Amino acid sequence: MNLQINFILPHWMYWLVLALLPLLVMLLVDRSFRRGATVSGGDTTEVPGGSSEADYRPPGNVLTSVIDRISGFFGRYVAYWSLIAPFIFTYEVVLRYAFNSPTNWAHESMTLMFGMQYLLAGAYALREGGHVRVDILYQRARPVNRAALDLATSIFFLLFTLALLASGWLFFSQSVSDKWLFGASYANEVSFTEWAIQYYPVKFMLFLGALLLLLQGLAQLIRDFQSYLHFRRQHDGSRGFSSLMVGMAVLLAVWMAFEIVNIVTTDYDSLALSIEYSLERVGIGSLTLLMFGTLMVVLVAGLPLAFVTGGLGVLFLYLVGGQNMLNLMPSRIFPMMTNYQLSAIPLFIFMASVLEKAGIIEELFDAVYKWMGGLKAGLAIATIIASTLLAAMVGVIGAAVVTMGLIALPAMLRRNYNPEIAIGSIMAGGTLGILIPPSILAIIYGVIAQQSVGELYLGSLLPGLMLAGMYALYCWLRGTFNPRMAPPMPVEDRVSTTEKLRLLRNMLAPIVLVILVLGIIFTGVATPVEAAGIGTFGALIVAALHRRLTWPNLHAACMTTLVATAMVMWIIFGASIFVGFYILQGGQTFVQELISGAGLGPYAVLALMMLLLIALGMFLDWVGILLLAVPIFVPLIQGLEFSGVWGLPGVAPEDVSLWFGVIYLVNMQMSFLSPPFGYALFYIKGVCPPSITMAQIFRSSIPFLALQALGLVLVILFPVLVTWLPNLAYG
Known part of the structure; x- marks a missing residue:
């Protein structure tokens, strides 16, 4: 029996849907608001909050x-x-x-x-x-x-x-x-x-x-x-x-x-x-x-x-x-x-917004917290685990930092956690969205560097989990050596094993979404863009099951997605003109000859690039750094041989581009925590109590920055951390 469906969307129908559907949704949203409906949850946009020093608003x-x-x-x-x-x-x-x-x-x-x-x-x-x-x-x-x-x-x-x-x-x-x-x-x-x-x-x-x-x-x-x-x-x-x-x-x-x-x-x-x-x-x-x-x-x-x-x-x-x-x-x-791969960006941001409105993120944290709360620094460890799962669902850095700041920070401060441990764990866990698939930065990097996004996702998975483990271990050690800094949950607040098993139901939906999105990418069933679309469809179903699929919530999710996507894409548009002109004038060749003419070895060139990226990360936005640096760095790296240092294994020539891509992603994690202008520092400031100063936030980032630097060194010295999974999957 032939079950083929050969429907081809007529052009007139395509334009008609784009023209009329928004008008219909506007009517439904406005009617819902008039009847008293409200938006659930907070705001997961990836736009840092502005300063409120000058309260004057020009009248226009x-x-x-x-x-x-x-x-x-x-x-x-x-x-x-x-x-x-x-x-x-x-x-x-x-x-x-x-x-x-x-x-x-x-x-x-x-x-x-x-x-x-x-x-x-x-x-x-x-x-x-x-x-x-x-x-x-x-x-x-x-x-x-x-x-x-x-x-x-x-x-x-x-x-x-x-x-x-x-x-x-x-x-x-x-x-x-x-x-x-x-x-x-x-x-x-x-x-x-x-x-x-x-x-x-x-x-x-x-x-x-x-x-x-x-x-x-x-x-x-x-x-x-x-x-x-x-x-x-x-x-x-x-x-x-x-x-x-x-x-x-x-x-x-x-x-x-x-x-x-x-x-x-x-x-x-x-x-x-x-x-x-x-x-x-x-x-x-x-x-x-x-x-x-x-x-x-x-x-x-x-x-x-x-x-x-x-x-x-x-x-x-x-x-x-x-x-x-x-x-x-x-x-x-x-x-x-018209780049197909970039379509995944609005879809993953939309998925993050829908999940937040559905209350999934709060339920996820509650379940992990009650499972881990009995450990030393259990609340901080729970924050990192929840952030890892959140990163695997949405790949949006600002969403994770702001949302976990709203949920986890008050809980830790109420239980007398040292503010620096509490804030640091939230910021470090939030930046895992850079590495843990489906990272939006990996999508843009893949487009600019002409690298397979699927391979980048597989290559960044182990380093991402490694860093998450390092963050959790650090918090546990601090809580063990000084329990007053990160005390375990009081005995009277702990739950029974039966209750813990019941709480696992709250984790079922996010875990299924993670398996769905990453599974269809890694198995090759669908492209990352299709996976983003299917994941968003799944998020809509989850929101419906939680009775949160309302017109006001959809409106809020759409508007959040629009602003965050526009921010990223217009930076790409502007930087592509600037960098495109520079490359057209021979800038790429000039920089490559300048670095290669310095007589540095491959690893010294790589170290120089890492230092430049760290310096840029202290001042520039991650998208701007990518557009300015990657078109110049990648061709130079691809022409170098990395045979290993201190007797350690090197990188096969065909894996150099993938390896450098993951190294770049690890480096960009540092940019979010780097004082004085790392974006995670300001994301968290927007949700902190007034008593928390920027000096405390800066100090809280330093230990986790050191862990990220250690992770960067490990990924450089042990390329197998990056190449093992892609080679296993793709050969």
Whole structure:
């Protein structure tokens, strides 16, 4: 009997579902809220909380209010698209194995859907403060100086968005019928697949996303100006720095307006005072110092990382290659929009949000805590075990640190745990999401380094479990040698064996999800993206079983996913322009020749890279580090031979790329705990009692940083920790 199902999704139906489904969900969500429904749980977004030093909120005006509404509508509209993907990927896998009927549209339709979502979500994330800043000096500045910095650095934001707006329109118009929009290259362009979906609606999102981002940026600029006037009136001290920044902002705005006139009125020749082509003949060494020196200066001024790298990328494109080179922007962004592997990012974040709303994470911690509470430092060990299981479910670092901070920290402090042990165990356990599959960082690394994500997941599993064991052992030793620092659960609070067995039911759902997601990846049944979709589908079922699958909870999960995904993807977009231009100018070859010319051996080169990554991790976001360093480091590492040190086994040439990838992931764990600006330090600060100081948080990270450094050394010295499982599975 032939059970094959040969349904092919019509193009018109695809666009119709994307257009109408969000409107239907909006109606259902709003009706649910009107009837008194509320959101369960907290917030698992991976966006660090901002400073509350200056409580002043600029009032805005009618224009900013309208722009906020527009950004809010589009953000909410595309956020609900996330509800579609779990069902489509589950449908694809079921049809492939149950009916021998793989589709030719499921993967492409969801990849393009998420690509459009990334672009349109940027404005909403900007409105919500979701784009990551590097607050090295910015948060320490006086309010009036901070407002002046916002005005000055807004020029880089405008450079990025205006260039993307113009080049995005050209990119779109060339893909649509010249009957309508005078496209010159591809009339009615379609994808190079059997499904052959139209590309021009997808490419239009480059223009529309830039337009929405530009509008929201203008609203933000108005508020920044209002903040500047407010704080200037209140400020009693010197106003020299703030006046200098505002004056610089005015000069840069005039210069930018002049260069826009130059672009509009000229093609191959520049106006007399234009700086177009002014760096055309600068050597790669000087260009390296100029690009990365400027990057560091602008980063510390507090502009979101995505717009720092994107704006500087546009500036150097114009200074070196002229206005025509700005068309590099969409050609760098579009491949990231349409990259299939990156679709796993929003799905895993969505799964984390749904599980948190379902109360699964709290039940998981409660069960582990009551099982382990009788041990010395049992509560800290339970936190690390629960964090390990949480990492294996969601792969989202901020979610684990914030959620476990909300659940485990009060429980430990109530039982007189030393705050440094309590905080350190939460932060260290939370960072396991970097290593334990399904790590989102591993997905992005695999895309950038052209490395199999499945192999990375297998290679990082043992190092991740090893580090989890080291954290737990450290806590146990501290509790054993000094019980007052981490006392065991009081005898009267402990539960019987029967109760412990009953509590195992609370762990059944998360354990099944872990086995489901990792099992289908490791056995090759499904790709990591499909596994993310199936896992999210499973999370929805679990939420329904817990009576938490409500419209308000789905709304909250979708919006959390949107902001966290937009933050990651816009950093990728901006950094890909900056790094892409640098590599195009020969930067990759320059750095490789610089390192190889130093006469260092392979392990010395690796050590130098690790030190550079640790230094970058003290100041930069993990996505920014990946985009800046990996494209340069990976080709150099692949050309080196690692034959082992001190008589220990080396690494086979075919395993070097995988081995370095896992080493990189271990190193990035350290970036989350590295003072002064590791993100886990600020995630945990947002949920700590006011009595916990940043100095205590910094001190609590030091022992676990040392353990991570030891783990890094072990993975370098014993490559088998990385290569054994992938070689066992893939040969």
